[in-house]
Amino acid sequence: MSTKLENLFANVLDGTEQVLKKTEPYDHPLLTLTRESLKEQKENLEKLLPKLKEDEEEAELEKVKEHITIVYHDHEIAEPLFRSWKRASDWMDLPSKSVTGQIEPLFEKMKKDLEDAAVELEEIYGDENIKFVVPSFYNPVIR
Amino acid sequence: MAWEKERIDQNIYSQGEVDKWVYSTCNICSVGCGCYTAVKDGKIVGIKGNGDHSINRGRLGPKGENQWYANNAPDRLTTPLIRDETGNLVPASWDEAMNLIVKKAKQSLQEKGTNSISIYSTGQGFLEDYYATAKIGRAGLQTHLLDANTRLCTATTEFCLLQSFGADGTPASYDDIDKTDTLMLFGHNVAETGTVLFERIMERKKKTGKPYIIVVDPRKTLTAKEADLHLQLRPGTNVALLNGLLAEIVKKKHIDTDFIAKYTIGFEEMANSIADWPLEKAEKLTGIPLETLQRAAEQLGTTSSLVTTTLQGTYQSADATTACVAINNLHLIRGLIGKPGCGPLHMAGQPSSSANRTAGGVGTYPAHRNHSNPEHIKEMAELWNVDMKILPVGPEKGIEEQISMIEKGEIGLFWNIGTNSMVSLPNRQRAKKAMENTFVVVQDPFLNETTTIADVVLPAAMWGEKEGTMENADRTINILRKAVEPPEGVKTDFDILLDFAKRMEMKDKDGQPLITFTTPEECFEEFKRVSKGRPCDMTGITYDRLEKHNGLRWPVADENSLGTPRLYSDFKFHTNVDYTQSFGKNQFTGRALTKKEFADKQADGRAILHPTRFLPPAEEPNKDYPMWLTTGRLVWHWHTRTKTGRSPILHMAAQHGYVEINTADAEALSIVEGESVRITSPRGWIEVPARIGDAVQKGLVFVPFHFGSWEKKEAANELTADFVDPLSKQPQFKQSACKIEKVRKNHEVADGETLEFIAKEYGMSLENLKKANKLTSPYAIQMGDALEIPLSIVNVPIQPYMPYRGKV
Secondary structure, eight states: OOHHHHHHHHHHHHHHHHHHHHHTTOOOHHHHHHHHHHHHHHHHHHHHHHHHHHOSSOOOHHHHHHHHHHHHHHHHHHHHHHHHHHHHHHHTTOTTHHHHHHHHHHHHHHHHHHHHHHHHHHHHHOHHHHTTTSOTTTOTTTO | OOOSSOOOOEEEOOSSSOSEEEEEEOOSSSSOOEEEEEEETTEEEEEEEOTTOTTTTTOOOHHHHTGGGGGGOTTOOOSOEEEOTTSOEEEOOHHHHHHHHHHHHHHHHHHHOGGGEEEEEOSSSOHHHHHHHHIIIIIIIOOOOEEETHHHHTHHHHHHHHHHHSSOSOSOOHHHHHHOSEEEEESOOHHHHOHHHHHHHHHHHHHHOOSEEEEEOSSOOHHHHTOSEEEOOOTTOHHHHHHHHHHHHHHTTOSOHHHHHHHEEOHHHHHHHTTTOOHHHHHHHHOOOHHHHHHHHHHHHHOSOEEEEEOHHHHTSTTHHHHHHHHHHHHHHTTOSSSTTOEEEEOOSSTTHHHHHHHTSSSSBTTTBOTTOHHHHHHHHHHHTSOGGGSOOSSOOOHHHHHHHHHTTOOSEEEEESOOHHHHSSSHHHHHHHHTTSEEEEEESSOOTTGGGOSEEEEBOOTTSSOEEEEOTTSEEEEEOOOSOOOTTOBOHHHHHHHHHHHTTOBOTTSSBSOOOOSHHHHHHHHHHHHTTSTTOOTTOOHHHHHHTTOEESOOOSTTOOOOSSSOTTOOOSOOTTTOSOOOBOTTTOOBOOHHHHHHHOOTTSEEOOOOOOOOOSOOOOSSSOEEEEEEOOTTOOTTOTTGGGSHHHHHHSOSOOEEEEHHHHHHHTOOTTBEEEEEOSSOEEEEEEEEESSSOTTEEEEESSOOOTTTTOOGGGTOOOOBOTTTOOBOTTOEEEEEEEOEEEEEOOTTOOHHHHHHHTTOOHHHHHHHTTOSSTTOOOTTOEEEEESOBOOOOOOOOOHHHHTO
16 A cells, blocks of 8 residues: 555645645636636546555556556646636736635645655656656656 | 649849749748748758649749748858857857767766657758658667657647548648638648748639638638628637537438448547537637537538648637547548548648658657557667667657656756747746756757757758758658758758767667668658558659659658548558557547557458547636637738748837737727737736737737747736647647736826826827717816826737738
8 A cells, every 4th residue: 555655646636636626616617718728637636545545565567557647747737727816816906816825835745745646656667667657847757 | 733824932132143043942830832942152042832742833932932032131040059168159160069979979868767868840841851851860879759840730630530541641731722622721721831822722722612611710810701601609619600500411311321431440439428508509619600600510411522721720629639530530421532622631831841740750669560569669779770678669749748847857858940939839938937047959040039048059051051851741751952051150951960979879789880871862761761561651652753743741651652632541540559650549538548458449451530529728717817818820921920020021010019809898998009918828928019909809919929038028828728638738828817007107187287298298199098988078177186107108010911912
């Protein structure tokens, strides 16, 4: 059982849920895209975590890699979308302006957890095996 | 051949006969006109069109005819510059400049990791420069931060083609424009951005009445004025329009069910996405009258041949990739692709932006290889003889994401080649602030707005001073021969890159130099080997064949081939999972799909129809910023005028920035023609003269983006928002919100003053003074009244350019 990895992805799920909750009252095209990505990220984390739990040893990469890749790719687009929405909120003085500052650290934490998870994945499965699972900008070999 | 007769346009300034004419290709727009460069006493002294080149038969556009003046400009840079401790750029030797760049590159690699060096290039270089960038960047520096100003220009072309057909490469060509019954120019002001192609269209139109021309544009452009049907939609509603039209075509059953069944997947999902798009809904959102929409749907639904071109009105708008995919959907459901006179022709903006995509200098790996397919990366590693694990993979970062990375301190070296980013990037003050905090190298023939933030400036050679190939908008590879040596102290982009690789001691896995080619032709020969078997196969191309045949369209599989005018004529698309250039993205959010997700679609050589969900623009007018702002080009200038601004004729034709305002809006605000007004957006402000008319619709203003001096306060990108399309990551220059403010002072009417007297006092016409104050009678003032006086009125004439009327 890879507890550290599980914890890191559990943290990402927690952050995802918090962002979804905090952004629920607002409506903006950039937020629609951000939330759509985060919802998919959440779905895949919810599928991933039980799979990481179920094996006594490390989960087979084949069983989990699809979810892991989708989580990374969703985060990779949600983060810049969120930053764009933050700028839009400031520029147009939108009601959401008050909440974006609270959400920013959640995205930063998610990014850090995903980078740490990439290190963990590399240790467990080897850099060659995770090369196409974790995108370059999270991958410790390339980063 | 399209043209009935050749017409050799030329522009020479020479005492006596020129010494020689050297074979070349125009280096301005994406049309790709063949030309010859005139040389006398070792200098370029003119240009003439190539009468044998099928693209232009000797014709040249106004910018093309005048591009060579910049070569001889007295302010050409002829030595590298390094910023010293006092903050000034001072001359340096090539050794000093290159060694400093190498030192900074190594420092960045050591301190920030491999993905910390960005090479941001251009769409105006050569395929050989881009391939060298790809190899040096990915295999040498191991960076995935390769991008170019093509991101601002035609990134959407690539991504819509990947989504629908599995690989880059626009399906139709100019030959199809010559044959088609219906031509839809979607956000493509070809009369101003590709004058020779427009002449070609209009020559046939005047002779035969064909094609039926539909223009989609929120402005009444010169192109729109020649249309049979102008769909003048509201900003940001491209997808709303297309969804309405597609829904109507499906409803009327104007679809090729056999084609859909045999050669596409995804029809049901696509049809469901547009099921609730009656034309009335499209009418409401686009502002186009119902009967006009019905006419458009009828034409598009019943025409037996159709070519649709797209350019910045589509690419730089909200929902850019989705709009282009909707156009692909239209061609697919009507079976109008891969046949004579049929197909989408997603254009490029710059003369070789397509080559940058093909060669791998941006985004994907060379020759349309998939950055997420292990087999493709393995193949590249073998071709480059490097360890596969050093090559970066997965989705790339566009320039706007790179700016965020710079803000976070993640990029230690930003290498800006052949592009004036500080004028062309949206929200440029943010970009400037970011760039000031990293080490910036600018490679350019001139000092410009971007060199003001450079730490090192490298003087680069220009068109006519180097050899290489370019790829135009319809996949034609053209060659440019070197006409003259670069000025003393100046190097080509290609030689600078090779010098950098050598100084960095870049090696392959056997310890041999990574870069073994030494000339552009050797580089091209290597690229040919890399392209073999890929969609852009150039095996059958040689430099000599390019000159002999006046360009060849890829793929050119062997030396007997004369190229491929039209892709997918066998209706087999590049969507096999092992071959495809991309596993695609989620059509709505832009999330990269996995190999499994793509394989599960089972496209297997069929084109992919996608749902096209409408999303409004990220910024819309509100009470504080009640106007739409759109930006664009003029016929007389190219991009940031680095070259065209140095041609006396082009400079005289359009000297100033300005804002185009609708007559009704100007009347409501009592703005007079030429009055300097302040345009403010949430990012910044400019003060430019007003041009009043009906080219823009009410509620919209247009500012050309060519003018960007830091001092003059006329740069459109002080105003634009830096939001990007979720798939192509292309910025949405066409839709921002702004407000117009008058820049005036008050005059209190004194005893005995008349309007006429006051007007004379301020150098204004009586009419303008009355208009500025909404006065109907010259006698309607009294002592003590306050009058508003515009601080500045500047006449901004823009010369018309419509040669198809005068010359054809």
